[in-house]
Amino acid sequence: MRVMVMTLHKLTAGDGYLYLVRQVAAADSTERGRSTLADYYSAKGESPGRWMGRGLAALSDTGRCEVSLQAREELWTVEEGSGVSEAQMRALYGVGLHPNAERIQTYVTGRNMGSQRAASRLGREFAVRDGKPEFARRLAVAFRDHNAEIGAHWNASITPEDRAQIRTRVAVELFGEEYGRPPADDRELSGFIARNTRAKTTAVAGYDLTFSPVKSVSALWAIAPLSVAEQIEAAHDAAVADVLEWLQDQAAFTRTGAGGVAQVDTEGLIAAAFTHRDSRAGDPDLHTHVAISNKVSYVDANGVRRWLALDGQPLHRVTVAASELYNTRLEAHLIASLGVRFVEQSRGRGKRAVREIAGMSSELMSRWSSRRAAIKARTAELAKQFQADHGREPTNVEIISLAQQATLESREAKHEPRSLAEQRHVWRTQAVEVLGHHGVSQMLADTLAAPLTTRETVTIDEEWIASRAGELIATVAETRSTWQRHHVRAEALRMARSHDVAHDVALVDTLTETALGHTFSIPHARVADAELGEPVALRRRDGASVYRRHGVEAYTSRETLTAERRLLDAVHRSDGRVASATDVELALADSAARGRILNPGQAALVSEMATAGRRVALALAPAGTGKTTAMAALAHAWRSSGGHVIGLAPTADAAIVLGEDLGAVTDTLDKYVWSADPAKSATSRVPDWFTQVGPDTLIVVDEAGKAATAGLDAMITDALRKGASVRLVGDDGQLSSISAGGILRDIAEATDALTLSEVVRFKSPAEAAAGLALHDADPAGIGFYIDHHRIHVGTDETAADMAYQAWRADLAAGGDSILLAPTNDIINELNARARADRLAADPDAATAPSVVLADQLHASVGDTIRTRKNNRRITIGRNDFVRNGYRYTITEVLPEGGVKARHLRSGRIVTLPAKYIAEHVTLGYAQPPSTPRRD
Structure with missing residues (x-):
């Protein structure tokens, strides 16, 4: 997983710019309160927004009216670094006009110089439909009537609770009028409200790029001497500017011609940047929002400037590379100005390490993360209560209101908006509370006095670059069969930081070019631009044809191409051992005798795979189509013919279940690959089953x-x-x-692979059809589950709560239930909740000895745990070992920190050592959707 410190979100036209005014430029406040951004910045003491980008220069040459040079400089020119007003934002991001449209139009009208709109136009204005949805109109009337009933002014403020009740009532009434019935459930009502409150236009006004440094940078900035804090902020601003400059070369394109066939250069980007100091929780959080306008200028072959829309695809494509560039340039600027040192710090199991400033206190950074966590937790509670009270999930506006309520409720002490000096005083006080006066002084001294590097200086020569380029491509190729330039550049930037050469911009370029060179990467399905022979007018500044998209060239490696070629050659070989038709008939009869009658598709698959003589064959089997039964019959037929069967699966957990299905020895695919590699297997004895592989062997690979x-x-x-x-x-x-794959579809196309298409898992034909529809991305599948009330809605926390409550109810009723969650954070929260409920039901268990697991949660006797890494040295009985995904119940906590636990599938007791528990064991009540239930 990667740490994203630059994120990207679209800004919609119409009133979409209000997000910048309310949520960004007004420090996450939904109350306007003041009419201009200048008022807000003056009251808050924030730095005003500033204009950035090469595209600003073209603004001075817009409009069709003839005016004096002085007037054009005063009215049409927007200087880089000048302040951003709300009127400018409304014009550019709301309508798509020149930022100074109001002033320009006033000037033109006063002098009768023609169309005021034309003078401030930047190409087409954004398409914003007039009129509000019927739901919004009725809400306005209902709010006015509510105030009239209580004797208040028609436009008086209404409490969030009353507004929510009115919104629910109006939605139910309107739904009934449209459909002739009330909403069936909260899902249907929430969906109806969402459809009727969405933005009036889908036009994109721009893109909000948010740059946030790692926590240690904000923490140091908050409490360091003011002169140091100013250098940190300057380094942050410089890193943001570096990224914007790079984006103007790599992502500032527009498209022209029929269907946007030609991708052409622009004169640069226009952006409004807003830098802010704290989070909603009031913790130090230096961050900058850069709102890139969708309006870009392009000079055509005739020298005519045209204003068109920014091509958003390149911007989205390079987001990760831009984020890594910000990380790298920030490190370089901070090292150059302050001499601080960055070190990698683990973020826990399954997460990529993050680089923080060496010497900064983890306790202090945790302190400044705790309020945010408290606000998130309280917002979740309020959201759950909201859904219980109103029978629907809160809208986006209501979620913001709930978050504000949570912020107020969780404040340690009420405070009004503060100046920077006041904020720094509060942050210094909080740091002293955590570390003490001496601790803060010592931390700052150690951090700011750190040597530039503690590593031995490396000699960067051709050999070093070639070696690092090979490592770079090896890293990229672990998860990708093909890659593009931005993938490689992102990894090159990470590598530059890890080797303490973040300052060397040229080195990053060299690493990228070397890694994409023929030694390490091979162009994938690309024709050289020179072959098209376009004139200069049809080429971009970099010499590429305008008919080729920038940055989309794909690369792969010789190793990948060779491996794919070998696999595709192998599937065409038909010189393999075969079983007879009689062997197949016996296998099918045996399966039927045990109550597993194969349908025609399953029987055909068994016959084809047993008798066709293919050395490598593929069967496509969507979930529920009976692959287990078919593979068991295939294994029976093969053994009847005198052969023997080995099963392989991608995980050790799945392998043991496959063994039960096949009645054969099974293991992981990785174990086979390890055994086949002499360099690796020479250090340890290979398993017996591997030495028995020969002409009589059939290897079945499940979940291929x-x-x-x-x-x-x-x-x-x-x-x-x-x-x-x-x-x-x-x-x-x-x-x-999760590694580089994708060959299965190629094999299927090359061999016309057999496919099981009859779902046998469900007795209900409708249920079976819905499952296949979901597999094929047919909306009818999701419609079936909606119609049968299988789908429920809510915020993430509310949905998790509903799942947890249903799971608990199933267990209380004596049923078997699986609790799934999409992220490790939610899984941890559900696991902690399950354990807390268990301890609440058994007060004596709360005082029992416990151990700390890899997820930083505690576990004691009676808790369910899950192992997350294979360990063949920790055996379970004679024929099994601890596998990733196995679940256990703790039976004893050992004095040295280990535990004894009962494996839920086999019932056998296993001893898990303390070191393994601390690194590879989590609570096991909840699990990710991709984890099979194998216990």
Whole structure:
């Protein structure tokens, strides 16, 4: 996982610019309160917004009227670095006019110089439909009537609770008029409100790029001497400017011609930047919002300037690379000005390390994260209560109101907006509370006196660059079969930071170019631009054809291409061992005798895979189509013919279940690849089943779509060399490998792979059809579950609460229930809640000895835990070992910090050592959706 410190969001036209005024420029306040941004900045003491970008220069040459040079400079010119007014934002981001449209139009009208609109126009204005939705109109009337009933002014403020009740009542009434019935559930009512309150236009006015440094930077900035704080802020501003400059070269394009066929250069970007000091929680949080306008200028072949829309695709494409550039340039500027040192700090299991300033207190940074967590938790509680009270989830506006309420309720002491000096005093006081006066002084002294580097200086020569480029591509290729320039550049920037050469901009370029060179990367399906022979007028500044999209060239590696070629060659070989038709008939009869009658599709699949003689064959089997039954029959037929079967799966957990289905020895695909590599297997004995692979062997690979291409290639190459046959079973529509994969679909197309299409998991034909529809991305599938009230809505926290309550109810009723959540953070919250409820029901358990797990949660006797890493040295019985995904119940906490636990599937007791528990064990009540239930 990566840490994103630059994020991107679209800004919609019409009133979409109000987000910048209310949420960004007004410090997350939804109350306007003041008429201008200048008033706000004066009251708050924030620095005013400032204009940035090369595109500003073109603004002085817009309009069709003839005016004096002085007037044009005064009215049409927007200087870089000048302040941003609300009127300018309304003109540019709301309507799509010149930022100074109001002043220009006043000037033109007063002198009868023609169309005032034309004088301030930047191409087409944004399409904003007039008129509000019927729901909004009725709400306005209902709010006015409410005030009349209580004797208040018609436009008096209404409490958020009353507004929510009115909004619900009006929505229910309007829904009934449209559909002739009340909403069926909270999902239907929430969806109706969302549809009727969405923005009036889908036109994009711009893009909000938010730059936030890592926590240690904001923390140091908050309490360092003012002169140091100013240098930190200057480094942040410089890093933001560096990124914007880079984006103007790499992402500032527009499109012309029929269907936007030509992608052409622009004169640069126009952006309004707002820098702010704190978070909603009041904690130090130096961050800058850069609102990039969707209006860009382009000079055509005739020298005519045209105002068109920014091509958003390149901007989205390079977001990660831009974020890494900000990280890198910020480090470089801070090291150059302050001499601080950055070190990598782990963020926990499964997360990429983040680089923080060395010497900054983790306790202090946690203190300044706790209020945000408290506000988030309180907002979640308010959202759950809101849905219970109103029978629907809160709208975006209502969520903001709830967050503000949570902020007020969780404040340690009420405070009004503060100046920078007041904020710094509060932050210094808070730091002293955590570390003490001496601790704060010592931390600052240690941090600011740190040497520039503690590493041995490396010699950057051609050999070093080639070595690092190879490492770079190896890292990218671990998760991608193909890559583009921005993927490589992002990794090159990370590498520059990790080797303490963040300051060397040229080195990043060199690493990127070397890694994309023919030694490490091969262009993938690309034709050289020179072959098209366009004239200069049809080429961009970099020499590329305007008919080729910038930055989309794909690359791959020789290793990947070779592996794919070997795999595709292997699937066409038909010199493999076969079973007879009689063997197949016996297998089908045996399956039927055990109550598992195969349908025609399953029987055909077994026959084809057993008798066709293919060395490598693929069967596509969506979930629920009976692949388990079919593979068990295939294994039976193969063994009847005198052969033996080995099963492989992408995970150790799935492998043991596959073994139960096949009645065969099974293991992971990675274990086979490890055993086949002499360099690795020489250090340890390979498993017995590996030494038995030969011409009589059938290797069944389950969930092959989750396997890495390199792993499949290594396994199949070794298996074919030994004369074995391979059967891949998977689904090209399921989650793919976390490593570089994607070969399954190519094999399916090359061999016209057999596909199981009859769902046998469900007795209900409608349920089966809905499952297949979901697999094929058919909206009818989701419609089935909606119609049967299987889908519920709510904020993330509300949805998690509903799932948890339903899970608890199932368990209380004696049922078997699975609790799934999409992120590790939500999983941890659900696990903590489940344990807390267990302890509340058993007061004696609350005082029992406990251990701290890898998720930083505690566990004691009676808790359910999950192991998250295979460990073959920790055995479970004679034939099993601790596997990723296994669940257990703790039976004893050992004095040295280990535990004894009962494996839920087998019932066997296993001892888990303290070190393994601290690194690879979590609570096991909730789990991610991709984890199979194997216990």
